Amino acid sequence: MGHCDSGIIPPARQYTVHSILEVEVLEYQKQNEKKLPPVGLSAAVIAISAFVIGFSVLKLKVDAHIPILIAAIISALCGMLFLGKKWDDLQEGMLNGISLALLPIVILMMVGVVVGVWIQSGTVPALIYYGLKILSPKVFLVAALLSCSVVSLATGSSWTTAGTIGVALMGIGSGLGIPAPITAGVIVSGAYFGDKMSPLSDTTNLAPAVAGGELFDHIRAMLWTTxxxxxxxxxxxTFMSMKFHGQTVDAQAVETIRTTLASQFNLNLMTLLPPVLVILLAAKKFPAIPGLILGTLAGVIVAVVYQGASAADLITAAHYGYESSTGVEAVDKLLTRGGLDHMMWTISLIICALSFGGIMERCGYLESLLNALSKIINNVTGLITTTIFSSLFGNLFLGDQFLGIVVPGRMFKPAFDRLNLAPRMLSRTLEDCGTLTSPLIPWTACGGYMSAMLGVNAFSYAPYAVLNWLNPIVAIALTFFGIGIFYKKD
Structure with missing residues (x-):
């Protein structure tokens, strides 16, 4: 969902590509009917909010929930004191912000259930078991990147990719001695490559809709930077893998993991049915919630038939997650995860972030800054660079990937028109940063989801999610050298 890109199966969220545009057009009209806040006030509120969140998370090492709520309170107070906003208006903004994530929240809950059931069914253990047999440290990183890229291209969803093969790759990487942040970063890179480039992705459809362009013109333009x-x-x-070339895998440790998995679960090809089913349904644009239900039911059937699981076992795994007690620490760490409860931390973070984003949006702080910037930019490189950073700030302060695309898109479209740039330039730029940086921020839905699925904090895997932070840099560099620039006459 790149929203992230949606849930495990994003196509069901595609209705929001149109509905969010309708909401944003109405909001844009409202903003035009009233005066945007002064640039100085907007800059001050954003700077204070950034300090509160950044200092708390990076310096104090606390979770982002409460700092985000403090920033939301500051933003709301400034809106009421200096802009004359009524609480009911700000509350409506909060609720509108949260409403953007209602389907992703339900999907997050379902994914927790799916993972717990899939471990109980032997699906995740089977993927780890066979992966440890096939892969080696010297090829693991590139193999993980390519496999995640293929799945996300086929499904159009980074969330599907992370929730299926991503979970298994984390286990395989651990067994091979690869640090978890590196493995998670590679998975995120591959997942978001396909998510960004697939015509099935919701953000790939949203960006050209915002810019007023065509889908496949947009995809062709993205090839220049991606x-x-x-x-x-x-x-x-490949270079990073060199450090693992000389690394001797502890064959005994790997064999212990595989032997333990084989002794605890009945591993066969049928245990791989649930993820195959989910990926096929996603590729066919099957609705998200029914698709997850079918994936869960497939896991339940496999668990009962092949693992002898009871109803109590399955309900416990679905609710609280699977708890492994093999006595082998490496295996227990790999398999103790999943469950509905496991997702509550992430869901509460998303609600906090989108409440904050809703207040910021309703007060117009970010729009005020972007509007001022759009009027003074008079060259292509400056416009592309500013749009990229605006998408990043949108993800940071609005808490939603869609808003990180829509808000800068609507604010900078006149500037792109003024410089006679083709719509695909705007849509490409929005995706180069808006789509790709969202999983690098812990309090966005994407960052929260990836952290929950992969078991690694977004700030920890971000340095290794090379595609996600390098793509915006490449986009700016190519523009500076005049490469891949399209004008309306082209």
Whole structure:
């Protein structure tokens, strides 16, 4: 969902590509009917909010929930004191912000259930078991990148990718001695490459809709920035793998993991049915919630038939997650996860972030700054660079990937028109940063989801999610050198 890109199966969220545009058009009209806040006030509120969140998370090492709520309170107070906003208006903004994530929240809950059931069914253990047999440290990073890229291209969803093969790859990487943040970063890079480039992705459809362009013109334009980045990423991961070339895998430890898995679960090809079913349904654009239900039911059937699981076992795994007690620490750490309860931390973070984003949006702080910037930019490089950073700030302060695309898109579209740039330039730029940086921020839905699925904090895996932070840099560099720039006459 790149929203992230949606849930495990994003196509069901595609209704929001149109509905969110309708909401944003109405909001844009409201903003035009009233005066935006002064630039100085907007800058001050954003700076204070950034300090509160950044200092708390980075310096105090606390979770982002309460700092985000403090920033929301500050933003709301400034809106009421200096802009004359009524609480009911701000509350409506909060509720509108939260409403953007209602389906992703339900999907997050369902994904927790799915993972717990899939471990109980032997699905995740089977993927780890066979993966440890096939892969080695020297090829693991590139193999993980390519496999995640293929799945996300086929499904259009980074969330599907992370929730299926991503979970298994984390286990395989651990068994091979690869640090978890590195494995998670590679998974995120591959998942978001396909998510960004697939015509099935909701953000890939949203960006050209915002810019007023065509879908496949947009995808072709993205190749100019994304393909070079992807090739560099492959080279980087190949280079990183060199440190593992000489690393002797503890064959006994790997064999202990595989033997333990085989002794605890009945591992066969049928245990792989649930993820195959989910991926096929996603590729066919099957609705998200029914798709997850079918994936869960497939896991339940496999668990009962092949693992002898009882109803109590399955309900417990679905609610609280699977708890492994094999006595082998490495295996227990890999398999103790999933469950509905496991997702509550992430869901509460998303609600806090979108409440904050709703207040910021309703007060117009970010729009005020973007509007001022759009009027003074008079060259292509400056416009592309500013749009990229605006998408990043949108993800940071609005808490939602869709808003990180829509808000800068609507504010900078006149500037792109003024410079006679083709719509695909705007849509490409929105995706180069808006889509790709969202999983690097812990309090966005994407960052929260990836952290929950992969078991690694977003700030920890971000340095290794090379595609996600390198693509915006490549986009700016290519623009500076006049490469891949399209005008309306082209």
């Amino acid at each position: 393909l070079p980045t992807y090739l560099i990423v492959i080279a980087v991961y």
